Amino acid sequence: MLSVYKKNNSISELFGNEKTYLKTILESQPNGIFVVDTESLSIVDTNSYTVKKTGFSEISVIGYPVSKFLILPENEEYFVDGNRKFECSIKTFNGECIPVFVTTSFMILDRRKYQIFNFVDITQIKEKMCEQQKYIRDLEESIEYKNLFADILRHDLLNPAGLVKGFTQLLLDMEKNSRKVSILEKVQHHSEKLISIIESASRLSRLESTGKLELEKMDMVPIIEQVVDDFKYQTDKNQMNVEIRADRCCPAFANDIIEDVFSNLLSNAIKYSPENSQVTIDVQDAGDFWKVSFIDSGEGINDRDKNRLFERFERVDKNNINGNGLGLAIVKKIIELHNGDIGVKDNPEGQGSIFWFTVMKA
Ligand code: ADP
Numbered sequence: 001m002l003s004v005y006k007k008n009n010s011i012s013e014l015f016g017n018e019k020t021y022l023k024t025i026l027e028s029q030p031n032g033i034f035v036v037d038t039e040s041l042s043i044v045d046t047n048s049y050t051v052k053k054t055g056f057s058e059i060s061v062i063g064y065p066v067s068k069f070l071i072l073p074e075n076e077e078y079f080v081d082g083n084r085k086f087e088c089s090i091k092t093f094n095g096e097c098i099p100v101f102v103t104t105s106f107m108i109l110d111r112r113k114y115q116i117f118n119f120v121d122i123t124q125i126k127e128k129m130c131e132q133q134k135y136i137r138d139l140e141e142s143i144e145y146k147n148l149f150a151d152i153l154r155h156d157l158l159n160p161a162g163l164v165k166g167f168t169q170l171l172l173d174m175e176k177n178s179r180k181v182s183i184l185e186k187v188q189h190h191s192e193k194l195i196s197i198i199e200s201a202s203r204l205s206r207l208e209s210t211g212k213l214e215l216e217k218m219d220m221v222p223i224i225e226q227v228v229d230d231f232k233y234q235t236d237k238n239q240m241n242v243e244i245r246a247d248r249c250c251p252a253f254a255n256d257i258i259e260d261v262f263s264n265l266l267s268n269a270i271k272y273s274p275e276n277s278q279v280t281i282d283v284q285d286a287g288d289f290w291k292v293s294f295i296d297s298g299e300g301i302n303d304r305d306k307n308r309l310f311e312r313f314e315r316v317d318k319n320n321i322n323g324n325g326l327g328l329a330i331v332k333k334i335i336e337l338h339n340g341d342i343g344v345k346d347n348p349e350g351q352g353s354i355f356w357f358t359v360m361k362a
Pocket of ligand 1: 272296298299309315325
């Protein structure tokens with residue numbers, strides 16, 4: 001505040017100790033300060049942060065109008081009553097402009113009014129914001145590519161793949177030569193696999209771009225019964241038994257798409273279990289949630305593989321079992337959209353695994 005005394009005698013009654021005290025406060029601020037006399041409109045004091053940031057010495061700042069240093073945006077004025085906050089820039093000795101964030105306040109000292117411009121350098125924040133904006137633009141671009149690819153999958157690849165399958169079936173019906181039949185069966189098997197990948201990938205991509213699902217009250221029990229019935233052909237063929245352990249009615253907040261979760265987990269339990277085994281679908285009351293478990297007595301899953309199975313295209317040495325490694329990624333996404341949890345653990349009753357998920361009770 002030394003310069004305040006030089007230029008404004010009106011506050012000169014402050015004693016030496018008080019001067020040092022006020023100057024120490026100014027100097028200890030982690031930001032720049034201009035103290036401006038609202039009558040003469042010139043700067044009466046500043047601090048070393050300002051000197052360091054601008055490169056101007058203290059004597060080339062004091063006594064000059066604040067507009068020489070702070071360049072305000074068009075909608076801001078230098079002197080307005082009340083406290084304000086805004087972004088603007090500050091000129092440096094080298095002629096550069098540094099972005100700063102300014103807060104203004106007033107101080108009355110000995111019946112004189114001073115406006116204090118308090119500023120902080122936001123160059124790094126601005127740079128970070130630019131980086132983030134670039135990152136967002138890149139992300140938006142890659143989402144656009146992803147959507148484009150999903151559309152191509154849905155519209156342009158599914159039809160020809162379906163045609164290959166149809167024509168192969170036609171040739172199979174006409175063909176008598178056993179060697180050719182065997183080759184055509186391979187073509188058909190792979191075209192079915194291709195169709196399943198395309199369908200699953202486009203379903204997953206659609207789900208991933210879905211922010212929120214409409215959830216309504218629905219009973220889980222009839223859905224489970226329907227899914228079990230849908231798999232009756234496979235379970236009969238493998239002489240498997242599917243037991244449902246649930247209350248008579250299990251109302252939950254869910255979307256119709258939850259059926260995909262039941263059918264995927266049941267399909268896996270059947271696929272990865274031996275013939276003549278049992279699969280249990282168990283629905284337990286878990287407070288605010290229902291905990292649904294699919295318990296099988298198949299070969300089980302290694303601990304190191306348990307988490308990654310829910311990632312896309314993760315399969316664990318199941319070379320002779322059909323699949324595309326997308327089923328559990330879809331299941332996980334659907335459960336996430338239901339605000340539920342999902343996991344897998346060993347079946348405590350010996351061999352096999354338990355895939356479980358939670359869904360909110362209604
Ligand atoms: P896939 O189409 O290969 O079945 P999923 O995403 O449904 O794809 O499953 C991923 C992998 O998880 C499977 O390839 C299999 O290795 C393993 N898996 C899933 N369910 C079971 C299960 N009930 N028992 C043992 N392994 C399973």
